[in-house]
Amino acid sequence: MSAYQRWVASDVVIRSSGCLFCSPLTPYTALASSLAPFSISLCCSFCRMVTAKVWVLKKHFEGFPKPSDFEMKQVALANLKDGELLLESVFLSVDPYMRPYSKRDMKEGDVMIGTQVARIVESKNPAFAVGTFVVANRGWRTHFISDGKDLNLLPASWPESLPKSLALGTVGMPGLTAYVGLFEICKMKPGETVLVNAAAGAVGSVVGQLAKIGGCKVVGCAGSDSKVAYLKNIGFDEAFNYKTVASLDEALRKASPDGYDCFFDNVGGEFASIAINHMKKFGRIAVCGAISQYNDSVPQKGPYIQIPMIFNELSMKGFIVSSWHNHREEGVKALLKWVLEGKLKYHEQVTERFENMPAAFIGMLKGENLGKAVVKV
Numbered sequence: 001m002s003a004y005q006r007w008v009a010s011d012v013v014i015r016s017s018g019c020l021f022c023s024p025l026t027p028y029t030a031l032a033s034s035l036a037p038f039s040i041s042l043c044c045s046f047c048r049m050v051t052a053k054v055w056v057l058k059k060h061f062e063g064f065p066k067p068s069d070f071e072m073k074q075v076a077l078a079n080l081k082d083g084e085l086l087l088e089s090v091f092l093s094v095d096p097y098m099r100p101y102s103k104r105d106m107k108e109g110d111v112m113i114g115t116q117v118a119r120i121v122e123s124k125n126p127a128f129a130v131g132t133f134v135v136a137n138r139g140w141r142t143h144f145i146s147d148g149k150d151l152n153l154l155p156a157s158w159p160e161s162l163p164k165s166l167a168l169g170t171v172g173m174p175g176l177t178a179y180v181g182l183f184e185i186c187k188m189k190p191g192e193t194v195l196v197n198a199a200a201g202a203v204g205s206v207v208g209q210l211a212k213i214g215g216c217k218v219v220g221c222a223g224s225d226s227k228v229a230y231l232k233n234i235g236f237d238e239a240f241n242y243k244t245v246a247s248l249d250e251a252l253r254k255a256s257p258d259g260y261d262c263f264f265d266n267v268g269g270e271f272a273s274i275a276i277n278h279m280k281k282f283g284r285i286a287v288c289g290a291i292s293q294y295n296d297s298v299p300q301k302g303p304y305i306q307i308p309m310i311f312n313e314l315s316m317k318g319f320i321v322s323s324w325h326n327h328r329e330e331g332v333k334a335l336l337k338w339v340l341e342g343k344l345k346y347h348e349q350v351t352e353r354f355e356n357m358p359a360a361f362i363g364m365l366k367g368e369n370l371g372k373a374v375v376k377v
């Protein structure tokens, strides 16, 4: 059992509306802490137990996730022990990986996996001050308890004016994915041509801009004309709507008649099978994601990639950004610097309210997000 699964199992789920700890009849009241504006906890008016809201996976997804696959529950949090902290989620991330990882790692009834920017609202740990913001990996929860070991502080140089939600996006895991994929996997060099799909999303929008910062020509594709306009706006040399072009093959040829040195693949499936035929000799492909396949009930079949791989002596490497944690500090520092210099633009698709987590997740899988999809609790 992983530490995460042990934590889920240790939660006490309240099914009645009263306080499980002192009396099922004692009402909960919304307790605005002295640390407003962020802190509003559901707290028993008598014993002051905090109740967290959580979203659980009610039913394993079949095909595309739907609202009835999720259930919101309440979880009573125990009083803090020495060394512990109470945190409240301020922003939660919804990411494509939640779809394939739910199938691989979760069972029905588990709290949905995911990360948040959270604020410490109570501390019995002298190393952590109340009011500090951190990034945590505690799933779809409004509140949780930590001993501090699983928390990542935002960089000390994070300016007050910069949205803290960027720690889940451009200056967080997705930004680092772009950084590692381009510099370490594709080994992009100035003057080369880079192709990226899902280009208007959290990872793709950073890929394109880092490639421009690195002196490359960048071609991107996305699923709507407004996304294409955004890509041009943030500096992509060529961009097209993969849903409306008459032929993907023609669109790729037209955007770069000489082909592509690097292909940052977020999508897989049909697009990748066509794009591979447009790679230049010794081209490099970073296999980052395969979102076009995550909701498939029946696995897609070929075409198969061996022939273009051999003819053009291509390199293709899959990667998981968390395995590149030794690049984390350097990557976050560089991303933050580029954002502050205005060289790396960001857009966030902010959905309001914790209750809308499933809608935000489903919307992101359908392509409703421009930039990083986050939920503001």
Ligand SMILES: NC(=O)C1=CN([C@@H]2O[C@H](COP(=O)(O)OP(=O)(O)OC[C@H]3O[C@@H](n4cnc5c(N)ncnc54)[C@H](OP(=O)(O)O)[C@@H]3O)[C@@H](O)[C@H]2O)C=CC1
Binding pocket: 095, 096, 097, 173, 174, 177, 198, 199, 200, 201, 202, 203, 204, 221, 222, 223, 224, 227, 266, 267, 287, 288, 289, 290, 291, 292, 293, 319, 320, 321, 322, 364, 365, 366, 367, 368, 369, 371, 372, 373
């Ligand atoms: N390997 C790693 O370590 C990591 C991998 N990833 C992967 O990177 C990819 C992008 O993630 P992220 O930036 O967070 O998500 P995005 O912000 O890009 O959101 C997902 C986007 O995918 C696009 N999309 C959805 N379905 C399809 C489809 N059938 N064909 C083409 N595009 C589709 C949609 O954009 P559109 O409107 O353009 O269709 C949607 O907005 C994912 O595959 C993810 O799994 C992410 C982080 C780490």
Ligand SMILES: CCCCCC(=O)/C=C/[C@H]1[C@H](O)CC(=O)[C@@H]1CCCCCCC(=O)O
Binding pocket: 002, 004, 096, 097, 100, 101, 105, 113, 114, 137, 173, 288, 289, 290, 320, 321, 322
């Ligand atoms: C075929 C699946 C491809 C998924 C690619 C992807 O999006 C990977 C994302 C990982 C990223 O590199 C770093 C992460 O944190 C993502 C994986 C998260 C796994 C969560 C595990 C569940 C838990 O918290 O216990």
